[in-house]
Each structure stands twice: as C-alpha cells, then as structure tokens.
Amino acid sequence: MSTMTSTSRTTTTPATGSAAQERETELQVAGRRARARRTAWVWTGRVGVAILVIGGWQWFTSAGWVDKFFYGQPSGIWDSLVRLFTQGTAFGTIWENLWITVQEAFLGFIAGTIAGVVIGILFGSNRYLASVFGPYIKIVNSIPRIVLGSIFIVAFGLGVLPKVLLAAVLVFFVVFFNAFQGVREVDQNLIANVRVLGASPFQVARHVTIPSAMTWIIASLHTAFGFAIIGALVAEVLGAQHGIGLIISQAQGNFDPNTVFACMVIVAVVTLIAEYLITLLEKALLKWRPPSRAESAQAL
C-alpha cells in the first residue's frame, strides 16, 4: 500500500524547470496584487459608507433640515463622549458605570449559557423530557420576557441581581434552542459506533453529543452576548442606582439625545470586543472544522 501512495505522489508532481518556476512566481505576484487591489476597494467602500452616513447626519442637522434637538448630531455625540469620560456622570465615573453594566451582562451571559447548554443537551438527548416540556418551553418563549425585568426589580430591588437575571433569561433561550437542535443533529452512526464499543451514556455525551452540539452552541453565543447586554441595559433603564442604562434613562429625561447616542457607542464597542473574544474561543474550540466553512463565516 505504501508503495502505491509513493508512486502516485511522484506522478502528480509537476515537472519543474526554471521556466516553469518563473511562471509560478509571476502567477503568485499577480495573484497577490489582485488580492491587494480587492482589499483596497473594499476599504474604500467601507470608509465611504461611514463618511456618507456620519457626514450626512452632521450636514442635515447643521443645515437645520433635521432637528438636532431630537435626533442629536455627530459632533454633539463626540462632545458628550468626551464629557462622559473626562467629567463623569452624576452617578460616578463612566468607568464605574460601564464596569457594572458589563459585569451584569457577563454574569447573565455565563448563567444563561450554562443553563441553556445543560438543559438543551438534557432535553435533546431525552425524548420523553423533550415531549413533556416542549410545549411549555414554546409558551415561555412566546411571552415578552423583557417584561420580566419589572418583576425582577420589584422582587429583588435595584441591585445587580435583577439585571443579571434578566440577561440570563434572554441568553438562556437563545443558547437552549441551539443546544437542543445541536444534539438532535448528531450523527446517529457515531452514537451507534461508540455504543457498540461499550460506551456508557455519560461517555456518549462526552465523546459524541457535546462536541457535536458545540458547533451549534458556539454559533448561538454571538447572538447571546448581544442579548445579555440588552437584558442588563433594559433592567437598568427600568430601575438602577448605577450603570449605562441609568445614564441613558437620565439623558432621556433631560432631552439629551447626544448622551443616549454616546452610550450606544460605548456599548457597541463593548459588544464588539466581546464578539472578538467569542470568535477567538470559536476558533480554538472548532479548529477541527474544514477551513472553508470557518472562512466564509469570517467574511461577514
């Protein structure tokens, strides 16, 4: 057999001469140039869009076609950002408030993810549990869970806990449905294979179900972190003593759209950083995947 492979390998190697080599390098240079040109065009487009949107906004509001009292103005948002970071807010520095919001979102994210993964895998691998709880999960999923924030605040006060809970509830459903579906999609041949080899149910979960569902679970984490931030912010707007949500609701009371937009920018930066970290985690955990799929996912 080994002789087979070696012969086939030698036959497929192209005949290399100096002329062929030159052609090869020429092709490589041309390819690299084409790629550089494409990247340059993409970035030109991206910057163009940013200039168009932000510049247009600034222009329309300065010209008075759009009232900056209601819709804010990019330069005003910038001033507001500078003020937030240099002078702080009525409730302490921006860093303190941001830290509290991030903490709430992060704790909610972790709690919701763990609950979602555990229950998702449990229901996914147990048909009876899935049939019994299926309708209830659907019912709970269809109620507007954001309203639960009011109940949590009434029940647990203005501290961190109600925010964490709301974030966790929002995250739970996203992760749960993905974990559940992921377990359902597991290759039954793989399960049969390890069962025949004598695997216990725990070993089946460890070697097959969980790694297989991991693709689905990780995909859901991107969306889930966004939901965690939303949960924390909404709960803060509903009632809090610290946090970005509180700054937003106060700015709303003062008719100050620029500060609201400034807070949006800050939260967007946090979410992007979290997204980046989740992508790193994804790459580490799913390094076994064929590169084409990972790359096409990166393209967006």
Added chain:
Amino acid sequence: MGDQQPHTMTGSPGADQPAGIEIVGLTKRFLTPKGETFTAIHDVTLTVEPGQFCAIVGPTGCGKSTTLAQVSGLERPSAGSVSVGGRIVEGITSGVSYMFQADSLFPWKTVLGNVMIGPVLVGTPKKAAEKLALDWLRRVGLAGFEDRYPHQLSGGMRKRVAMAAALINNPRILLMDEPFGALDVQTKAIMQTELLGLWEELRPSVLFITHDLDEAVALSDRVVIMTSSPGTVKDVFDVDLPRPRGDVQEIRHEERFLEIQGRIWESLRDEVTRAYQQTAGAAA
C-alpha cells in the same frame, strides 16, 4: 501493549476467541410514524462460524442493515434470537466493532484520537491507548498522520482510520455495513486487500454487507443472499477459494472465482430484477 499478539491481548472484555454468530428465526418489525407496523426482516436464520468471513448480499431495502443492528444489540429483535459465542444477545454485545459506509469518524478528533477511542472506552489508560493507536496507524499505513483531522484526509485514508479504529480493540465480531461502498474502484480494491490482510492476522468473525457480488465472493467464506420486502434469507453459498487470498484484484480473474460468482449470480439475479421492478412500479 502494542507488541502483544492478538490472542494474548487482554485490554477489552470480549477480546478472547472469535465467537460464532447464530441467528435463528429473527424477525424485526418497526412502527411507522403513522402507527402501522412494517416488517423489515422476517424469519432470518443464518450461522457464521467462529472466525468466518460471511457476506450478506441483496437488493436495497432487504433488511441487511437491520440484521446487523440486531447482532450488535443496538436493537432488540421482535421475534427469534441472535446468539454470539453461544450466548443470547441482550443489550450491547461485548467485543463487537462496527464499520459503516459513511466514515463514522469524529470530525473533531484527530486521527490518533479517532483510533484511540476504542481502548479509551473500555478503560485503557491514556498512555497505553495512545501507544496502541500509534501501532495501529502504522499497520494501516498512516504513520505520521496522527495529528491530522479527518477532513484533511482522502476517502481511502479515512477508511483506513475507520478500519484501525474498528480493529484496535481486537473484536470477536466485526460488523461491516457496506464499508467500501462510497469509494472509487481502485481505492476499493486496495482497501479490500488490506482488510483481508488484517483479518487474516486477527481472525474475528465478520458479517459484511455489500451490494457488490464480486466483493462478497473475493473476501468471504460464506455468501448469504437475502430477498427484499420482507427481508429473508434466500440462499447460502460456501466459497472455498484457498486462503490467504492475497491481492483481491487478481482473484477476480481466477477460473474458480468466476465459477462460484456465476453460480451465486444466478440466484441473485432474480432478486435484483424483482426488487428493481417493484421500485420502478412504485415510482410509476
């Protein structure tokens, strides 16, 4: 561990002597989603002697795979019984390995991890399992590929990984469900020769499902013809080609091979035609 001879290997529970398979009056009915019963196989009786290579040939949908599932203990028979090594199968049979047409490798494990899974599942320490797996990778000609992931390998290489993973526990019984069905002709012949070589070393009892009559005759000692809807055994042929058989591609031209192949084809032809007419009729 890797240096031990097959018959003294004690890593896995069933890894002693090859066990015969005795299937008596096996019937399996399924409940369709509509609540009707569907008989996949009906009253199947066949025997595989210890260490024998037995092929099951038949048209699509004649319950070949269902028969294997009963032998492995993954499914319970509706009637009749399967015994392995003289013991009735209840629950998962020990010392069995499965090989499917789709290469059922773990895409998230490396080649080494895939081969190691067998010993790890029966509780072999990690170091020993790794050593054994490396030895098996060498035996199937994949030394140096241990760190690759399955998607980085060709179809033939993936099959070899699957073969190493199936044989590493030194099974008493090897169940193969069209293992080479998806391979191109050349790779298929190479894999068949390799399988025969490894089988002649370890000598597990083999139940080998295939569509390919040539493959069945070239590899096995016994060929079982099954008919479709419901699946039953139609004929059993013993193949007395001498062993070791060497290169599978060369056997195909031997006179004795052609003679046996022709005899079995007579029996199979009616079945294939009938099954084809049925599906064509259903489609029309």
